[in-house]
Amino acid sequence: MPANKRVLCRACHYPLKTCLCQWVKPFTAPINILILQHKSEAKHGKNTGRLLSLGLTNAQVLQGETALDFAPLAKAVTDDPAAYRLCYPNPHSVAIETIHQNRSSATALALPQQVIFIDASWRKALKMWYLNPWLQQINSWHFADPPTNQYHIRQTSQDNSLSTLESVAYVLQQTSKTDCSSLYDLLLNMQDQSFHRHKRLN
DSSP, X not given: OOTXXXXXXXXXXXXXXXXXXXXXXXXXXXXXXXXXXXXXXHTOTTOHHHHXXXXXXXXXXXXXXXXXXXXXXHHHHHHOGGGEEEEOOOTTOEEGGGHXXXXXXXXXXXXXSEEEEEESOHHHHXXXXXXXXXXXXXXXXXXXXXXXXXXXXXXXXXXXXXXXXXXXXXXXXXXXXXXXXXXHHHHHHHHHHHHHHHHHHO
């Protein structure tokens, strides 16, 4: 084995020195989670879409960029757009914080079977939004009052932005009051492990 090749844990697929298995406590969310992950994001060892695949039994990560990459999902959405929601701010999205008060109104929308998230930088997420017009068929949510970002090891150009894991947790909390403490534990411990590994290397 080459000297610089990292040995990965067979369970969590993180390097053995930063194994997260002791904090992995997977549960099934009330709604299915679909992550559209840009191919460049998949190369980041600290991406949180990867953590979601460990922490949720019904989270699926689909890698790609164009409509062709997501063709089966695009067809499913086109056939039944009401079964989906998209979590992505756009001119037609509504604040997720309002769904409880709107639920009793005549225009209230039933909770979806599946929620789609885009896992990419803001610039690449916008590009994916335009390259995948099928996403624009889906009713979508944005965050009007998100919690404080707890993802500190990567920079972002946007104020009040959340990592993909935090976005998923916030949607689950807002829609079904799901206890997402195990997801936050994964996020915090991944950062802690990465920080200590960086200190050892330096």
